[in-house]
Amino acid sequence: MDTYELAGLRPRLPSPLEPAADERFARRGLTLLLKRDDLIHPDLPGNKWRKLVLNLRAAGGRPVLTFGGAYSNHLRATAAAGRLLGFPTIGIVRGDELAGRPLNPSLARCAADGMRLEFVDRSTYRAKHEPAVLAALLGRAPEGTYVVPEGGSNALAVEGCAELGRELSGRADVAAVACGTGGTLAGLAAGFGGRTLGVPVLRGGFLGAEARALQEAAFGGPRGDWWLDERFHGGGYGRTTPALDAFAQDFEARHGLAIERLYVAKMLFALVSLAEEGAFPPGSRIAAVITGSGESQAVSSR
Template sequence: MPDAPAPSPGPPGLSRLRPVLPSPVRQVEDERFTRHGVTLLLKRDDLIHPDLPGNKWRKLAPNLLAAAGRPVLTFGGAYSNHLRATAAAGRLLGFRTIGVVRGDELAHRPLNPSLARCAADGMRLHFVDRRTYRAKTDPVVLAGLLDVHGECEIVPEGGSNALAARGCAALGHELRGVADVAAVACGTGGSLAGLAAGLGPGQRALGVPVLRGGFLGDAVRELQQEAFGGPAGDWWLDERFHFGGYARTTPALHAFAQDFEDRHGLPVERLYVAKMLHALTVLAEEGAFPAGSTVAAVITGRPDTAADGQSASSR
């Protein structure tokens, strides 16, 4: 099984953003874990950078290095954290960004807080209908976008490609010897692909998909093939905790997240992090982690009150 390369100190130029690496690890006392003999750690990737937290930094940094200052064109939905992080990076580092947004432009006017933040950071928003968005990797669709916006570095939805997976391998390296299981919420699979590759022998990575569909396993395998030449690391998915699908939540999930915040003083992002933490509490109750295990929960982002509130709707 190929091993992931050791983490690099970071792309030239990006170091002036002063990322906090390695991100801190904090142990928390939670009887829902301790009564089963399980130690819970929080891997605070949300503290890496105020504008590019967590897996956004780890996935974007190698892609921005490859872009070498050229404009970056990327893709996302109306509440995409990836679009916001890309726009923020463009503002901070002085390069042009284009965000291809899924959905009709009139339906998104006035802009929601997430897209308004992208625009305020200088991102040019290009709205496309859902059919075109589904075909976003088609060479004809990409050529049409480049005709409009000029030559750009194209970064896929969620930032997940081979470069991103290699960037996320550093997360696994930082957790070597620290935990038996490292868990991360999954949207497009890049974080899990890299995390698993970077962990050491005897460690496992758990991915908690935040959307329905059952396709993430194939996506992770494809990313590992592209990034590392084949399967890398021991990982599995538990697809029971999407709470209705992408950008959907329930009152029960909000109550769980609020309780976790009250217990541990951690602001819990609802669309990704809350689902992963809820999954870990259920798995601990089910006995999925043997007594004596240490589980690290990767905190990939912080809450955005306006976006979380809107995403909780049934849209």
């Protein structure tokens, strides 16, 4: 698989950077900008394109095995890439209890795109990086299968996401992105000249260490000026709150943009809250990275 083949997917790069008139920012002397990475490609939107592109080049058309939960956008993007570029894909899905149930819309899309789904118990999934566990999984895969980690986050993914930072450099003072595995944050901060905010969508407080490790793997050390705000995960991955749902609906009405709930809504909610707290100096241009469309839905609200 060469650069020409990937270019044949016709990604929209650089993605648009659109001003969003919002009085919650304007009355504090701030400018909100929307970095529309969701428009890069209909099947590989946002950070999914940026994290996969160098990995797919490295795979060179070999089968790709990767990991994700039942609602993983990364699994969907990998499956779509396999369909579009003609290589086999295998998805290791967290939760063996799902094996006997009807597929949810996310996993059904993966299967329709040709991905072979393997459901594993949660203890096996947690141990997926251990050599013996990974060897067993690869033993059921075609010879020469290329492994992409959960969420697509590895050194190549971080290098791909650095291009996002370069696209924003000089055009914004602050960039904000929702974080699942830390790869997009690690790359964005490395390529961006301003401050970068990561908004974790999971509980646990582990993402700082993950992002630092990814920067070490990609660049040999820390890069960029970045920080995390852990307050806006909404109860954890796949969860929202009534307040978050109401916020997303209001933002959609204000800006005519469908807001993805699992990641993007949490990041935008964080930005509005931080603006109200006076966290940004007047005159700041704040770029919110829209990493996915409003198609994905949260697992539960509480």
